[in-house]
Amino acid sequence: DADVTQTPRNRITKTGKRIMLECSQTKGHDRMYWYRQDPGLGLRLIYYSFDVKDINKGEISDGYSVSRQAQAKFSLSLESAIPNQTALYFCATKERGNTGELFFGEGSRLTVL
């Protein structure tokens, strides 16, 4: 089983719908992150959390919200999806400290029509 699990892996939705992407981890890490990936743009940070109930904005937080109700879970919501939010979304986790790698999930592909 994967250490960082994202659901759903693929989702097609319509403009204006509310969407939630879920991330759960079994690594016991305190820190969790949501990134968005678009072709040719690498990964951009949406939100991150250093602990339960701790929420921090990243580079591109507008149009998104997150919830960290438990150490192992970090969910990303699009309250009213729009087509330019069509992208590949990655959740990542990390242990405490300012060095060390991020462990990524397999990604959630979202298409907004």
Next chain:
Amino acid sequence: GESVGLHLPTLSVQEGDNSIINCAYSNSASDYFIWYKQESGKGPQFIIDIRSNMDKRQGQRVTVLLNKTVKHLSLQIAATQPGDSAVYFCAENIGSSYKLIFGSGTRLLVRP
């Protein structure tokens, strides 16, 4: 299929040759750097990291070089193999809160 990386710069190398992937980073205050590999349909995987107080670090078949004077990072892969074909990203961390900022990536294609 996977659409990530449609417009990425591409490096094509012969199997067995050495590969060098370059990255220019943006902030002179960045203190930590990582290289990630992303295969089609998968999440990024850690390759190697380096702190700003070093200029070279070696791993298994990979070497990262850091030139802070010109804000340049490179990843060298020795004896490139077909399994090395992927998109490679450099990432930098600025400050104490660990927020990795990723570059746009380079696609490595290994010719048999």
